[in-house]
Amino acid sequence: xxxxxxxxxxxxxxxxxxxxxxxxxxxxxxxxxxxxxxxxxxxxxxxxxxxxxxxxxxxxxxxxxxxxxxxxxxxxxxxxxxxxxxxxxxxxxxxxxxxxxxxxxxxxxxxxxxxxxxxxxxxxxxxxxxxxxxxxxxxxxxxxxxxxxxxxxxxxxxxxxxxxxxxxxxxxxxxxxxxxxxxxxxxxxxxxxxxxxxxxxxxxxxxxxxxxxxxxxxxxxxxxxxxxxxxxxxxxxxxxxxxxxxxxxxxxxxxxxx
Ligand SMILES: Nc1ncnc2c1ncn2[C@@H]1O[C@H](COP(=O)(O)OP(=O)(O)OP(=O)(O)O)[C@@H](O)[C@H]1O
Numbered sequence: 001x002x003x004x005x006x007x008x009x010x011x012x013x014x015x016x017x018x019x020x021x022x023x024x025x026x027x028x029x030x031x032x033x034x035x036x037x038x039x040x041x042x043x044x045x046x047x048x049x050x051x052x053x054x055x056x057x058x059x060x061x062x063x064x065x066x067x068x069x070x071x072x073x074x075x076x077x078x079x080x081x082x083x084x085x086x087x088x089x090x091x092x093x094x095x096x097x098x099x100x101x102x103x104x105x106x107x108x109x110x111x112x113x114x115x116x117x118x119x120x121x122x123x124x125x126x127x128x129x130x131x132x133x134x135x136x137x138x139x140x141x142x143x144x145x146x147x148x149x150x151x152x153x154x155x156x157x158x159x160x161x162x163x164x165x166x167x168x169x170x171x172x173x174x175x176x177x178x179x180x181x182x183x184x185x186x187x188x189x190x191x192x193x194x195x196x197x198x199x200x201x202x203x204x205x206x207x208x209x210x211x212x213x214x215x216x217x218x219x220x221x222x223x224x225x226x227x228x229x230x231x232x233x234x235x236x237x238x239x240x241x242x243x244x245x246x247x248x249x250x251x252x253x254x255x256x257x258x
Pocket of ligand 1 (some may be wrong): 016018020044074
């Protein structure tokens, strides 16, 4: 069995006496596309906050790197350092530079000099140029490369942001509810995009939309969080038919409990 690229072991996080994450164990393998589901308040956002250094655990281990000899203890690093290791997070609402073109949004997100001026006026190598061209096609925005990002439809903005994250060449992508607010067709395309990224990237997707979860999970594992811990983990069909899962989540509609 290979070493996980992400190891989360016995992790807890308390807010004002409330255990948002409770003795959580989670292992992700290199190139895996994992879907995480769970009712509102199950701890999904806190889970991402802990991986990205936005929040610190009270206890437990969070390690990154598939090589046991050179993995990183994420609990000792800040958000910037964790991002530099190749961990990128996409929040639910799209965050793009609305006044810049689609192309410039990708340029601005590339690894390299920071700052708008330095990024836009840096001479790009032909390899970098080709890579961004490929990214544009991948996120299906090649026909809109000169559009201002603010003019894109909601789904397109989400794809652009995924492209912007990919421009940073991340190893691990954390994606929070990408299908929220999308049409069925956009949702399906997003699923295809995420599937095409797996293998090259390790990906965790938090999602509520079960049709979408089914599409991207395929024969991979789905993790169900409940009260800050793993309630169940397995193939989509196993999870869907699990009685405990049905009680806390699936039986109560698309968006869980509130
Ligand atoms: N910064 C914070 N301060 C206080 N309480 C917090 C904080 N972050 C999360 N919590 C609490 O921790 C619990 C888990 O929240 P979290 O947002 O991680 O759940 P979630 O599964 O992402 O929910 P949702 O699906 O609604 O986004 C909630 O009860 C929430 O109120």
